[in-house]
Amino acid sequence: MRRSIYRGLMGFGGVLLLMNCGSQVPVIEQPIETTDRVIHFSGFEWIVRNNDAKQGPGPNYFSDSEDNVWIDNSGKLHLRITQKGGTWYCAGIYAKQPLGYGKYTFYINSDITKLDQNVVAGLFTYLNDMEEIDIEFSKWSISDNKNAQYAIQPSDAAGNKFRFDIPADSGPTKHEFNWQADQVIFSSGFNINSNEEIFAGWKYVGAQTPKPSNEKMRLNLWLFKGQIPSNLKEQEIVIDSVSFER
Numbered sequence: 001m002r003r004s005i006y007r008g009l010m011g012f013g014g015v016l017l018l019m020n021c022g023s024q025v026p027v028i029e030q031p032i033e034t035t036d037r038v039i040h041f042s043g044f045e046w047i048v049r050n051n052d053a054k055q056g057p058g059p060n061y062f063s064d065s066e067d068n069v070w071i072d073n074s075g076k077l078h079l080r081i082t083q084k085g086g087t088w089y090c091a092g093i094y095a096k097q098p099l100g101y102g103k104y105t106f107y108i109n110s111d112i113t114k115l116d117q118n119v120v121a122g123l124f125t126y127l128n129d130m131e132e133i134d135i136e137f138s139k140w141s142i143s144d145n146k147n148a149q150y151a152i153q154p155s156d157a158a159g160n161k162f163r164f165d166i167p168a169d170s171g172p173t174k175h176e177f178n179w180q181a182d183q184v185i186f187s188s189g190f191n192i193n194s195n196e197e198i199f200a201g202w203k204y205v206g207a208q209t210p211k212p213s214n215e216k217m218r219l220n221l222w223l224f225k226g227q228i229p230s231n232l233k234e235q236e237i238v239i240d241s242v243s244f245e246r
Contacts, residue, residue, distance in 0.1 A: 037050070037064040037069075038096070039069065039071060039077075039093065040071075041071055041075075041077050041093075041242070042077075042241045042242040042243065044095045044096075044097075044217075044242065045095070045096045045097070046093040046094060046095055046096070046219075047093065047094055047095075047096060048064040048069050048092075048093050049062040049064065049091075049092035049093065049094070049220070050062060050063060050064035054226065057120070057220075057222055058090070058222050058223055058224070058225065058226040059226050060088070060089075060090040060222050060223050060226050061087060061088065061089045061090065062089065062090050062091065062092050062220075062222075063082070063089035063090070063091065065082075065089070067080065067082050068080050068081070068082055068089055068090070068091040069091050069093060075241075076109055076238050076239065076240055077093075077219070077238070077239040078236060078237075078238050078239075079091040079092075079093075079121075079219065079220070079221040079236065079237050079239070080221070080234060080235065080236040080237075081119065081221055081222070081223065081229070081234055081235040081236070082234050083228075083234060088223060088228050088229075090220070090221060090222040090223060091220065091221045091222075092218065092219070092220035092221070092222065093218070093219050093220070094126075094216040094217065094218040094219075095216050095217040095218070096216075097216075098212070098213070098214050098215055098216055099125075099217060099244050100179075100212035100215075101179050101180055101181065101212055101246065102178070102179060102244055102245055102246040103176060103177070103178040103179075103244065103245045104123075104125070104176060104177055104178075104179065104217060104242070104243075104244055105174065105175070105176040105242065105243045105244070105245075106123045106135070106174070106175045106176065106219075106239065106242050107172070107174050107191060107239065107240040107241045107242070107243075108172060108173045108174070108175065108191075108237065108238070108239055108240070109172050109238040109239065109240045110172075110236065110237050110238040111169065111170055111171055111172075112137045112147070112148070112166055112170065112173060112237070113147060113166055113167070113168050113169065113170055115137060115138070115147075115235060115237070116229035116230055116231050116233070116235055117138075117139040117140075117141055117142065117143050117145075117230055118141050118223055118224050118225075118227045118228065118229055118230050119138060119221065119222070119223060119224070119229060119235045120136060120137070120138040120140075120220075120221070120222050120223070120224050121136065121137040121138070121220070121221050121237045122134060122135070122136050122137075122218065122219065122220045122221075122222075123135040123136075123175060123218075123219055124136070124217075124218050125179070125210070125215045125216065125217050125218070126215055126216060126218050127210065127213050127214060127215035127216075129153060129154070130153055130154060130208070131153065131210040131211075131213070131215060132151075132152070132153035132210070132215075133151075133152060133153075133177055133179060133184055133210065134149070134150065134151040134152075134153070134155070135148075135149075135150055135175050135177060135186065135188075136148065136149050136151065137166070137237075138224060140224055141224050141225070141227060141230075146163045146164055146165045147165055147166055148163070148164050148165065148166050148188070148200070149161055149162060149163045149164065150162045150164075150177070150186040150202045150204075152184060152204050152206065152208050152209065152210075153208065154208065157206075157208060159204075159206050160204070160206060160208060162186070162202040162204075164188070164199075164200040166188065166199070166200075167199060170190065171190070172190070172191045172240070173188060173189065173190060173191055174188070174189050174190070174191035174196060175187070175188045176188075179209075179210075180209075181209070181211075182205065182209065183203060183204060183205045183209065184203075184204045184209055185201075185202075185203050185204075186200075186201060186202045186203075186204070187200065187201040187202075188200040188201070217242070217244075219239065219242075221235065221236075221237050
C-alpha cells in the first residue's frame with residue numbers, strides 16, 4: 001500500500017537547449033508542465049514531473065501517476081517507466097528548494113545493472129544545459145557500452161565526463177558527488193549491510209564547475225531518444241534515500 005501524497009502547485013520556466021551526456025546530440029528541454037503533485041521523500045519536498053506532449057530528455061512523456069512515482073511503506077522511492085495503451089511514460093521529480101554547494105548522496109536499492117540498454121537513470125543538479133552535475137546510469141542503447149558515467153555539462157567538452165562500469169549483479173549501491181567552488185568529487189560503491197567498497201571515483205577540477213544559483217536536485221528515469229525498452233518490459237529504479245551535507 002503506497003503512502004499518501006502531498007499536493008501543491010509548481011511553476012514552469014522557458015525552453016532550454018540541453019546536450020545529451022551519452023550521445024552529445026542536442027535535445028530540447030521544453031517547459032515542465034504545471035502539476036499539482038508534490039511528494040515528501042528523505043526530508044525533501046519534490047515536485048513530480050508531468051506533461052501531455054513529448055518533451056526532453058528523450059523526448060518522452062513524463063507522468064505524475066502513482067504508477068510511475070510512489071513511496072512504499074518502507075519509505076523507499078520508486079520511479080517506473082510504464083506502458084499504457086501502447087504509449088510509454090517516464091518518471092521524474094525535482095526538489096522544490098535549491099541546496100548549493102555540498103555533498104549529495106544517493107542510496108540505490110535496486111540493481112542498476114538490470115536496466116534495459118535504452119533506459120537512463122539520472123541523479124543530478126540542474127539549472128540549465130551549461131550548469132549541471134550528473135550521475136547517470138545507462139548504456140545509451142549500445143549493448144556492450146559501459147553502464148554509468150559522471151559528467152559536468154557541457155559533457156562534450158574535453159575532460160568533462162568519466163565513464164565506468166557498475167559490476168554485474170551489484171545489488172544495492174551508493175553514489176555521491178561533493179560539489180565545491182573549485183571541484184566536484186564523485187564516488188560510487190557497494191552498500192550492503194553498511195559495508196562499503198568503492199568501485200569508481202572521479203575528481204573534476206575543470207572550468208565548468210557550476211556556481212550555486214537556483215539549480216534543483218533531480219531524479220529521473222527515461223528512455224534514450226524516446227526508444228522503447230529493447231526487452232519490451234517496464235523498467236524501475238528504487239531509491240532508499242537521498243542525503244545532503246554542507
